[in-house]
Amino acid sequence: MTLKINGREVEFQPGQTILEAARQAGIEIPTLCHLEHAPATGACRICVVEVTGSDRLLPSCETPASEGMEVWTDRARVIEARRTILEMLVASGQHNCFVSETDPDEWTEFQLEAMEAEGHEDICPAHGDCRLQDLVVAYGVRPEKIKPAQGPFPVDDSHPLIKRDFSRCIQCGRCVSACNEVQVNLAIPNPYGRREDRSGDGGWFPLADYDRCVYCGECIQACPVGALTEKKAVNKGRHWEAEKVKTTCPYCGVGCQMYLHVQDDKVVKITGADSVPNQGSLCVKGRFGYDFINAEDRLTRPLIRVEDRFVKATWEEALDLVARRFREIKEKSGPNSLGGLTSARVTNEENYLMQKLIRSGFGTNNIDHCARL
Numbered sequence: 001m002t003l004k005i006n007g008r009e010v011e012f013q014p015g016q017t018i019l020e021a022a023r024q025a026g027i028e029i030p031t032l033c034h035l036e037h038a039p040a041t042g043a044c045r046i047c048v049v050e051v052t053g054s055d056r057l058l059p060s061c062e063t064p065a066s067e068g069m070e071v072w073t074d075r076a077r078v079i080e081a082r083r084t085i086l087e088m089l090v091a092s093g094q095h096n097c098f099v100s101e102t103d104p105d106e107w108t109e110f111q112l113e114a115m116e117a118e119g120h121e122d123i124c125p126a127h128g129d130c131r132l133q134d135l136v137v138a139y140g141v142r143p144e145k146i147k148p149a150q151g152p153f154p155v156d157d158s159h160p161l162i163k164r165d166f167s168r169c170i171q172c173g174r175c176v177s178a179c180n181e182v183q184v185n186l187a188i189p190n191p192y193g194r195r196e197d198r199s200g201d202g203g204w205f206p207l208a209d210y211d212r213c214v215y216c217g218e219c220i221q222a223c224p225v226g227a228l229t230e231k232k233a234v235n236k237g238r239h240w241e242a243e244k245v246k247t248t249c250p251y252c253g254v255g256c257q258m259y260l261h262v263q264d265d266k267v268v269k270i271t272g273a274d275s276v277p278n279q280g281s282l283c284v285k286g287r288f289g290y291d292f293i294n295a296e297d298r299l300t301r302p303l304i305r306v307e308d309r310f311v312k313a314t315w316e317e318a319l320d321l322v323a324r325r326f327r328e329i330k331e332k333s334g335p336n337s338l339g340g341l342t343s344a345r346v347t348n349e350e351n352y353l354m355q356k357l358i359r360s361g362f363g364t365n366n367i368d369h370c371a372r373l
Contacts, residue, residue, distance in 0.1 A: 003069040018060035018071055019047055029073050030082065030135055032089075032170065032224055034061045037279055038177035044089075044170070046135065048081055049073050057081055079139065086141045089132060094148045094167040097124045097133055097226075122235075124168060126226030129239040132170060133225075154205055161215055161231055161288050166205045169227040176206050178222035182281060187212035188219065215284040221271055232288070233261075236268035246273055249286040253348035254278070256286055267293055330362065339366030 002009050005018075005027050012021035017040065022029050033044040040062040048057035052070035057078060060071075072078065124130070136143060153167035179188040188206050208219075220228045242261040249256040257273035267290045272280040292298060302318035303310035313321075329337055340358040342351045351369070358367040 001065075001067050003065050003067065003071060005071045006073055012065045016065050018049060018051075018058075018063050018065050018069075021065045022060065022071075022073065027073065029060050030138075031061060032131055032135070033172040033174060035174045035177045035182070035222055036274070038181040041173050041177065043173045045085055046082055048078060050075050050078050082135075083139045083141055086132070086136055086139055087146055089170045090136060090141065090143050090148075091146045092149050092170060094120060094151075094153070095124065095132070095143070095225075096120045097127045097130065120167070124226040125229045125234050126168075126223075127238065130226060131224035154207065156207065159208075159210065159213075159215075159231075161284075162217065162220060163229050163231050163234075164208070165227055165229070168225050169205055170225055171205075172224060173206070174222040174224060175219035175228060178218040179208075182222075183214075183216055183218045185212055185214055185216070187214070215288070216282065217284065217287040218281055221280065221282075221287075230269060230288070232291075233269040237263045242268060248347065249282065250347065251283075251285045251289065251345050253344070253346070253351060255347065256282055258282060258286060260290075326362070335363035336366060338362045338364055339368070342367070342369045344369070344371040 001014060002011050003018075003021065004010065005022055005025065008025070008027075010021055010025040010027070012024065016024075019029055019031070019034065019040075029047050029049065031044070032046045033041050034047065040059075042059040042062045045057075045059055047060045049060045049063075050072040051058050051063070052072075060073075127133070135141075151167065153165070153169075155166070156164035173190075176188045176190045179185050180190055187209050189209065190206075217230065220230055239261070242263040245260045245262055247258060247260055249258050254277060256278035257275045259271045259273055260267050261269040261271065270282070270287050270290055272278055272282040272287070274280040301312045302315055304313040304318060304321060326338065338358070340354055340362075342354045355367045359365060
């Protein structure tokens with residue numbers, strides 16, 4: 001089946017949306033609320049396109065593609081609609097990133113108000129890695145002409161790992177979809193209110209129910225702005241300064257793929273890689289459990305007991321000692337006097353090697369796993 005996008009014939013599969021067909025063909029349509037692996041919500045309307053025969057612009061993320069459809073993604077009417085939506089989104093909060101490269105003596109009233117908001121003394125943690133910021137620049141929106149919304153905006157700093165600053169929230173709903181549709185934890189109520197319900201307690205924002213939260217951080221990764229941030233990563237440098245290294249999570253045998261954000265030889269943040277088996281998702285250990293890497297009390301050399309104390313040794317000395325003691329026990333009491341216990345916090349490959357050592361090396365089937373029960 002085919003349709004035309006900007007005059008170009010594009011193939012699509014039944015059930016695909018205009019957005020999916022366009023992306024499959026390498027045609028860019030901007031999005032903010034759209035989240036992979038979750039149903040489309042059509043909340044932000046940034047992805048609107050013009051469809052021949054329709055008297056209104058349609059959201060490409062939830063409009064089904066159909067045979068013979070003619071779609072236009074970059075006509076003046078579409079561009080103007082996106083620019084207007086971006087202006088509304090900027091005006092709905094207090095975004096101070098747009099003053100970062102400007103002399104403070106030249107700040108407009110908008111910029112002064114944005115920087116004077118509570119917790120905005122420093123530039124937004126998402127600066128340089130913000131989808132709203134990218135689109136504002138791409139579509140030539142002039143934020144200095146926009147008056148920021150007046151608070152109060154709730155700031156939730158009670159979570160041990162996540163800070164929620166709703167003065168930067170654009171109500172895209174991605175955190176709701178990430179929690180309820182992708183991770184299915186149902187920790188962020190949906191629906192979470194309407195604009196006309198704005199009140200001093202911030203009840204219309206996507207506030208989390210921490211009794212249901214499992215601290216997976218999926219909402220942080222889904223947030224396209226700086227409303228949700230990882231506390232440990234704040235003030236650890238900007239994203240363009242860090243090197244992204246793809247690796248496998250070491251905590252269990254699932255093999256989740258992740259990116260280590262490395263700066264000055266230290267991991268400053270971890271994000272999920274959009275590949276099998278995890279498709280970008282991570283658990284609390286995979287996303288936040290990296291403090292041990294540079295922990296001051298981390299053991300970096302083997303220790304050998306000498307009388308009543310431990311002394312540092314080389315790996316060769318430690319392995320020779322362990323091998324000798326295993327041989328002595330086996331010769332004295334037989335192979336069944338030995339056994340092994342493996343861990344759910346290591347990879348499948350390491351568990352395999354452990355059972356091979358016990359069965360082939362020790363000659364016993366005394367091998368067990370902490371997750372068996």
